[in-house]
Amino acid sequence: MFTKILVANRGEIARRIMRTARGMGVASVAIYSEADRSALHVAEADEAYCVGAAAPQQSYLQGGRVIDAALQSGAQAIHPGYGFLSENADFARRVMAAGLTWIGPDPQLIDALGDKVNARNLMSGVGFPVNPGGLAGDAAAVEALVDEIGLPVMVKAAAGGGGIGMKVVHRRADLWPACERASQQAARLFGDPTLLIERFMEGARHVEVQILGLNSGEVLALGDRDCSVQRRFQKIVEESPSPGVSQKLRAHLLEASASSAEALGYRGAGTIECLVRDDEFVFLEVNARLQVEHPVTEMVTGLDLVEAQLHIAANEPWQPPNGRVEAHGHAIELRIYAEDPRTFLPAPGLLSCWREPVGEGVRVDSGYQAGDTVTPFYDPLLAKLCVHGADRPAALSKARHAIRAFEVEGPKTNLPFLAELLNDSAFRNGDYDTGFVSRMQQAKAVKEPS
Amino acid sequence: MSTPVLSPITGNIWKLEVEDGATVAAGDEILIMESMKMEIPVEAPVAGVCRFSVTEGANVQEGDLLATIG
Numbered sequence: 001m002f003t004k005i006l007v008a009n010r011g012e013i014a015r016r017i018m019r020t021a022r023g024m025g026v027a028s029v030a031i032y033s034e035a036d037r038s039a040l041h042v043a044e045a046d047e048a049y050c051v052g053a054a055a056p057q058q059s060y061l062q063g064g065r066v067i068d069a070a071l072q073s074g075a076q077a078i079h080p081g082y083g084f085l086s087e088n089a090d091f092a093r094r095v096m097a098a099g100l101t102w103i104g105p106d107p108q109l110i111d112a113l114g115d116k117v118n119a120r121n122l123m124s125g126v127g128f129p130v131n132p133g134g135l136a137g138d139a140a141a142v143e144a145l146v147d148e149i150g151l152p153v154m155v156k157a158a159a160g161g162g163g164i165g166m167k168v169v170h171r172r173a174d175l176w177p178a179c180e181r182a183s184q185q186a187a188r189l190f191g192d193p194t195l196l197i198e199r200f201m202e203g204a205r206h207v208e209v210q211i212l213g214l215n216s217g218e219v220l221a222l223g224d225r226d227c228s229v230q231r232r233f234q235k236i237v238e239e240s241p242s243p244g245v246s247q248k249l250r251a252h253l254l255e256a257s258a259s260s261a262e263a264l265g266y267r268g269a270g271t272i273e274c275l276v277r278d279d280e281f282v283f284l285e286v287n288a289r290l291q292v293e294h295p296v297t298e299m300v301t302g303l304d305l306v307e308a309q310l311h312i313a314a315n316e317p318w319q320p321p322n323g324r325v326e327a328h329g330h331a332i333e334l335r336i337y338a339e340d341p342r343t344f345l346p347a348p349g350l351l352s353c354w355r356e357p358v359g360e361g362v363r364v365d366s367g368y369q370a371g372d373t374v375t376p377f378y379d380p381l382l383a384k385l386c387v388h389g390a391d392r393p394a395a396l397s398k399a400r401h402a403i404r405a406f407e408v409e410g411p412k413t414n415l416p417f418l419a420e421l422l423n424d425s426a427f428r429n430g431d432y433d434t435g436f437v438s439r440m441q442q443a444k445a446v447k448e449p450s
Numbered sequence: 451m452s453t454p455v456l457s458p459i460t461g462n463i464w465k466l467e468v469e470d471g472a473t474v475a476a477g478d479e480i481l482i483m484e485s486m487k488m489e490i491p492v493e494a495p496v497a498g499v500c501r502f503s504v505t506e507g508a509n510v511q512e513g514d515l516l517a518t519i520g
Contacts, residue, residue, distance in 0.1 A: 083487075188465070232488070338486065345459050346486035376461050380486040 001314050002026055002077050006070040009081030011367030012383060014041035017079050020306040029073040031066055033059035035375050040367060047073055054377045060084045063091040067098050077101035077313060086289040087114055103313040105268045105288045113286040116196055117158045123283045126263035128256055131282040133198030139176045146175060149199045155179055157186035158194035168200050203433045204275040205244045209257040210297045212308055213267040215315060221254035222297050223327050228434045231344045238293035239332040240300050243392060243430025245276060253281050269309050295363060299331035299388040329388055330395040334418050336383040338374045341417040348376045349411030357405035361388040361398055374411050396428060452520025453496045456513050461485025463508045474500045480517060494519050
């Protein structure tokens with residue numbers, strides 16, 4: 001095992017990785033920007049290095065400085081967390097070339113899975129179901145494709161991410177104009193005009209599978225997570241198991257995920273994201289890293305995914321306790337964002353009060369404390385409130401109490417939205433899909449016109 | 451008469467989507483803002499000629515003037 005690792009991240013995920021390292025007797029090195037000098041992840045690390053100015057491009061994304069800090073500190077490995085450099089294959093290669101261990105999947109796989117078209121072809125090639133669709137070439141090719149797969153379709157930039165540049169087209173007359181606009185936008189924003197057109201699955205759920213590739217070559221599927229509660233194609237709530245997936249479908253989904261990832265030679269932690277409707281699931285994308293919402297999987301399986309990542313990266317054999325993965329009860333994660341609870345627009349500011357709920361089956365992964373300033377430079381994620389109960393109603397009840405007990409003052413947060421969501425009868429019945437939040441907001445707008 | 455376009459958030463001007471002086475239709479995206487890793491498109495509220503008050507990379511506060519359409 002390593003004696004010291006560098007955590008190339010900030011906020012809640014840096015703290016969470018360091019917590020496990022500490023428990024394993026591994027020292028942690030933090031990096032920070034000038035804006036994060038007094039952040040909790042810096043105070044809690046064994047040592048810390050400043051890597052530049054506040055803007056991520058000038059600090060957390062400065063791969064060379066991150067590697068220098070690791071070498072200077074004597075760390076043997078770098079854990080990238082999520083976001084920032086975590087899916088940057090060139091950075092991973094540079095880490096390895098510097099004689100350090102990269103705590104993540106093979107850079108070649110990160111590269112291959114990072115491109116939407118390539119990832120789709122790879123997964124299809126190893127037998128994972130993909131959504132009917134293909135590349136948007138010229139107008140005639142797009143027409144022919146839609147003749148085959150029907151309307152509506154989703155038009156998305158091959159190089160895009162985070163929901164940017166995605167458009168749903170319902171009418172044939174809008175098809176080519178929408179492609180032209182999307183292609184121009186993709187070229188401008190991502191430097192690549194390539195578009196992917198896929199059947200749009202109205203009313204689908206976003207369900208993903210946590211995978212863990214061991215050094216033996218075996219890949220474990222550690223259960224599913226339902227992440228359908230989203231705004232702007234970004235997740236707000238995740239739960240495991242999904243209330244909308246039957247046991248039969250779950251078994252099929254987990255089996256397909258494990259066997260496909262094995263065929264790809266996947267090693268380390270990752271997530272296969274899918275769209276699910278009725279008894280069908282199709283591939284969306286692979287996130288070749290630790291996922292924000294990994295705690296829900298940890299709560300139902302009792303595993304520590306970061307601990308597993310460290311053992312795998314250190315080339316050690318790792319097995320779940322008793323040699324098998326067992327899921328118990330139900331876990332829900334609620335993301336606390338610094339944003340307007342009605343419009344979901346970002347709301348940076350000074351935190352004058354910060355009080356986290358505590359209790360049995362309640363876990364809070366946070367990056368802030370009272371007196372901290374939430375700046376416009378980084379992700380609006382303040383904390384993840386996770387609860388675990390014997391079943392979904394028990395978890396929901398804990399979530400409702402915990403949300404009420406979470407006290408944040410200063411910046412606007414989505415806590416009022418989350419409280420409303422937990423009282424929504426459709427959500428409580430597990431009856432929701434990716435269109436749920438916008439329907440909820442529309443219903444509210446009609447009820448209480450501003 | 452010209453119509454002001456105010457910033458919906460505190461953040462940064464990421465990209466201007468049209469040329470300064472371009473004629474836009476109501477609902478056209480005129481610029482994209484960035485704050486807390488979110489890209490927030492700003493649309494022209496009315497049709498007309500778009501005159502920007504900001505440049506790419508500028509930091510603005512919620513309520514600051516971004517452009518006028520007239």
